[in-house]
Amino acid sequence: MTLSGGGGDLKIIGSLQKEHMNPETVDDILSKELQQLSFVTRTEINEEVHGVLCLAPEETPVLLQESLQQLHQELSVLRQFGKARAYGQACQHAHSYVHANDFRLRFLRAELLDPIKAAVRMSLFLDLLLDFFGPIVLERPLRITDLTKQEMDILREGDLQPLPFRDRSGRRVIVTVNQFTMQYPIDARLKASLYLHWALSGDLESQRKGFVAIMCWSSKSTPFPPSLPGPGDKAFSNSSKLFSAFPWRMCSLHMCFPDKPFFHLLRSGIFLVLGENRSRIRMHIGDSIEIQYNLSGYGIPSDQLPVTESGNVKTKNARQWLRIRRALESAEVAGDDYKLMALNLIECPGSKDVVFRCGQAYLSHPGNVMFRGLIEAMFQEHNNALSSESKVNITWQIIEEVEHIGGRFLVWDDGWWKVMTDKQHIRSKVAIAFKDHKRRVKAMSNCQVTQSSTLKFQQQDGRKRKRSDDAENDATACTQFFCM
CATH class of the missing domain: 3.40.525.10 (CRAL-TRIO lipid binding domain)
Incomplete structure (x- = not known):
């Protein structure tokens, strides 16, 4: 512009x-x-x-x-x-x-x-x-x-x-x-x-x-x-x-x-x-x-x-x-492998694509927001599953849901985004996302317990007390998101 x-x-x-x-x-x-x-x-x-x-x-x-x-x-x-x-x-x-x-x-x-x-x-x-x-x-x-x-x-x-x-x-x-x-x-x-x-x-x-x-x-x-x-x-x-x-x-x-x-x-x-x-x-x-x-x-x-x-x-x-x-343009001029390369090399992720890369910037990407919503929606079912096979099936459901709406799974590799084609690798990434979400839920729960205990302690003599470093660390942990 x-x-x-x-x-x-x-x-x-x-x-x-x-x-x-x-x-x-x-x-x-x-x-x-x-x-x-x-x-x-x-x-x-x-x-x-x-x-x-x-x-x-x-x-x-x-x-x-x-x-x-x-x-x-x-x-x-x-x-x-x-x-x-x-x-x-x-x-x-x-x-x-x-x-x-x-x-x-x-x-x-x-x-x-x-x-x-x-x-x-x-x-x-x-x-x-x-x-x-x-x-x-x-x-x-x-x-x-x-x-x-x-x-x-x-x-x-x-x-x-x-x-x-x-x-x-x-x-x-x-x-x-x-x-x-x-x-x-x-x-x-x-x-x-x-x-x-x-x-x-x-x-x-x-x-x-x-x-x-x-x-x-x-x-x-x-x-x-x-x-x-x-x-x-x-x-x-x-x-x-x-x-x-x-x-x-x-x-x-x-x-x-x-x-x-x-x-x-x-x-x-x-x-x-x-x-x-x-x-x-x-x-x-x-x-x-x-x-x-x-x-x-x-x-x-x-x-x-x-x-x-x-x-x-x-x-x-x-x-x-x-x-x-x-x-992209060099491959286009070369001609032979252009179409194959274009399918695997992504200039900018689409709004329905899920990207895997650590960093705060990727949390607001529309595809990752959608993906986190799917993880949260199916977390209880995944967490309560009695067998490994059931957990695996739920991760496949997540993958199918993303692909059904036209999304892809992308990974940052060698300076650009590439489409992940290995389904098992994608499934392992989804499984890690469930584990990260579980840790986040646990951290938030610990944060609430800590705050409740601190409040009760402060109310004993009616005076305010400075929070300990541990309490601050717990509060910080409550705001952490998994890397994607």
């Missing part, structure tokens, strides 16, 4: 410039736009922003086929009227990837299967690819090797990066930090953003559920006056196209700023270029703790934000993601 937008009304932009991008004027415009929406539409947008609703329609093979046919017709109309320049060039290549259903479905899902809007989005995307990367990307997909060193620096240094896990509702999260990449030329930012969004929009769940964008500025970092593109600039035109051309849907944009006048002005500038997406913006003002608390209310794993309070950017996850992309 770069500081760019799409579909901005030039009249609104002109009026805002006359008002010097007054934040109050921006708020009035947003309020009027929301009032023009129906109550149902406003409610749906608000619920999707909070991650409790997905507006993607239920898909059937018949519906998808009809939508693809209608999209083809709309593209032909655009081409006939000269409004699909790059698409027309791509059609000259019989084996171009733009003819593939998988490619076109990205844009259909981005527009909730609206073929007219999808045709416009797809043609804009191809126009941008042609302008920035040349005709080669009309014949084969955009690759990481198409980026220059400067564009790679934007991704490598983590200024623009995806979070390693999805949010509560299964959406990918893209974070822009460290001056929002505005220290780089506008073309470099746009090209890096194009690649990032193309790469992340490849899997089905991401296409249907869309993504969440976060612009995060540490309250302790020093602001600087960026040079925002104006409506008469070519940079503004390209930035406007970018937001309208993403191959997947933006569900919400969270702007996380310190409470300083500069950032209120910056927010007004961003409003200039967001067009119809303005209704999906949420502003969060305060220090890092306040912002993390606010973001968690939207189902966003705020503890994973890649920026420290001092403004330093965490690059570990960004570099791991680039390593995975290189491996």
